[in-house]
Amino acid sequence: MNEELDSQLSAMFDDELLPAECELLARRLSRDEYLKARWGRYAIVGAVIRAERGVRLNAPLAGRVNAVLLAEPALAAHTAPRDRSRAPLRWWRPLAGAAVAAGVATVSILWLRTQAPLPGAPLVTQLAAPGQTTLPTAGQGDSYVVPRPRPAAVMVPSTELANYVVAHSVFSSPVARRNLLSAFMTSESATAGTEEPQSDVKAIAQ
Amino acid sequence: MSADASDLSLVRRVQRGDKGAFDALVLKYQHKLVKLVMRYVRNPAEAEDIAQEAFIKAYRALPQFRGDSAFYTWLYRIAINTAKNAVVSRDRSPVEYDLDRNNNDESYDMQGRMKDSETPEGLVLTDEIRSTVNAAIDALPEDLRTAIVLRELEGLSYEEIAAAMDCPVGTVRSRIFRAREAIDRRLREVFEGGLGRAEELG
Numbered sequence: 001m002n003e004e005l006d007s008q009l010s011a012m013f014d015d016e017l018l019p020a021e022c023e024l025l026a027r028r029l030s031r032d033e034y035l036k037a038r039w040g041r042y043a044i045v046g047a048v049i050r051a052e053r054g055v056r057l058n059a060p061l062a063g064r065v066n067a068v069l070l071a072e073p074a075l076a077a078h079t080a081p082r083d084r085s086r087a088p089l090r091w092w093r094p095l096a097g098a099a100v101a102a103g104v105a106t107v108s109i110l111w112l113r114t115q116a117p118l119p120g121a122p123l124v125t126q127l128a129a130p131g132q133t134t135l136p137t138a139g140q141g142d143s144y145v146v147p148r149p150r151p152a153a154v155m156v157p158s159t160e161l162a163n164y165v166v167a168h169s170v171f172s173s174p175v176a177r178r179n180l181l182s183a184f185m186t187s188e189s190a191t192a193g194t195e196e197p198q199s200d201v202k203a204i205a206q
Numbered sequence: 207m208s209a210d211a212s213d214l215s216l217v218r219r220v221q222r223g224d225k226g227a228f229d230a231l232v233l234k235y236q237h238k239l240v241k242l243v244m245r246y247v248r249n250p251a252e253a254e255d256i257a258q259e260a261f262i263k264a265y266r267a268l269p270q271f272r273g274d275s276a277f278y279t280w281l282y283r284i285a286i287n288t289a290k291n292a293v294v295s296r297d298r299s300p301v302e303y304d305l306d307r308n309n310n311d312e313s314y315d316m317q318g319r320m321k322d323s324e325t326p327e328g329l330v331l332t333d334e335i336r337s338t339v340n341a342a343i344d345a346l347p348e349d350l351r352t353a354i355v356l357r358e359l360e361g362l363s364y365e366e367i368a369a370a371m372d373c374p375v376g377t378v379r380s381r382i383f384r385a386r387e388a389i390d391r392r393l394r395e396v397f398e399g400g401l402g403r404a405e406e407l408g
Contacts, residue, residue, distance in 0.1 A: 010383040012212045013234065014357060016364045019211040026215035030226030038390065040233035041397075045389050047237035048339035049358040054250045055237045057335040058397075061254050062232045065261045069225055075269055076223030 009035060013042045213277035220268055228268075232261055235278060239285050246289035256292050260285035331396075338396045342389040353378055354385035 005025075011017040012025050029035050044057050213234075219227035239260060243253040264284050271280060343351055349371070356362045356370060364382075368375045 006387065007379065007383045010386050011364075011379050014364065014382065015210055015212045016379065017212060019215065022211045022215040023218075026212070026219050026227060026230075027224075029230050030216070030219055030224050036226075036230055036233065039230055041390050041393050042386055043234050043237055044335060044393065045339055045354075045386060046358040047241075048336050049343065049355060050241075052237055052241040054244045054253070055240050056250055056254070056332050057237070058331045059236065059240065059254055061236045061240070061258055061261075062229065064258050065232050065265075066225075066229055068258070068262055069228065069265055072225075072265065074223035074225060075221050075265075 005035075006038065009038060010042065013039065210273075210276040210278075214273055217268065217271060217273070217277050220265070221271075228265055231277070235281060236261075238278070239281065242282065242285055243289045246286075246293050252292075256289050257285065259292075260288040263288060334396055335393065338392050339389055342392040343385075346385055346388060350381050350385040350388070353381035354389075357382055 005028075008017060008021060008025055009029070012022055012029075017025065029039060040062065047055055047057060213231065216227040216231050220231070236257065239257040240250070240253050243256045243260070244250065247253050247256065260281070264281050267284070271277070343354070346354070352371060353367055356367045357364075362370065364375045364378045367378045367382075371378065
């Protein structure tokens, strides 16, 4: 037998062989009974040097294990179904991502709808609404208005947001898209009806 | 050089369905595993049964082995657990020879020895293997003997042996190989003779 091969076997037994060489030799070792017998004797030499008491050096253990494993299916048969089950997962991954994105978009839109004003409600707080306290100043046209505490800030979906949604409408469902746009249109029309020019506000204050 | 590359290459082959590679792993670790299990059970035959069970469990669990730890460390844990379970289940089951043990320790010892000597030729062969290997080691040149003993007894790596013996790693590899070759030559003679003798004894 090739001395270099035996030398490699000895080094492999000690975990001192390069991984690439190990791969090649492992393949040969698993099939070559001569190498396997030598490999087994290397183990015996080690056991004797370590004086492993109680160990039967000619124990038929390896043969018994081998006989039991003959009835076992090869491990590749176990691992194959797992690989097959992974394939559909890979296929569904982009779809699952899209579904998550759509869900997030829907939640965002619903949240925006809850923040949109009710029909008929003023969108912009009047700066000098009736009942507000005006502080008179002596002989000056300037005046200061102290606004009453407002119940809650009113948020209007911005045009930029609407443009963004329209531009990315391919990723959202038609229903969600329609909801957002209708909310935006409602808010725009409401804002147009209630906004007052700044000059009018000044006039009221004076 | 990655540690455990040798075992890992065999493990990967087993995971791909090569049972012969697992045979190589059993051959490599059977003695260590039996010795380990004998910390829990005194009887060598029982230790071998437990070691066999541990190997089979390891084979079945190999698809889950990812190589995060060394293969032997993993196998070691399986063997320890198997041995502990075996001891527990043995203690739970009624032991027929307990009375004998209490009444007569000698008879208990004999039972243990009888299990050992199920194959008398096996014991003879084991003793002969031991004496042959020891004689072969004694006959080795000093540098070969030191290298193989540092490797097998102290568990040093080739690099550590090279540092200890003040020589290149390649020389260590060659010395260990030549030592094994010399011992193996004698061992083969014993195995061939031993098998013949076993038939005579049988």
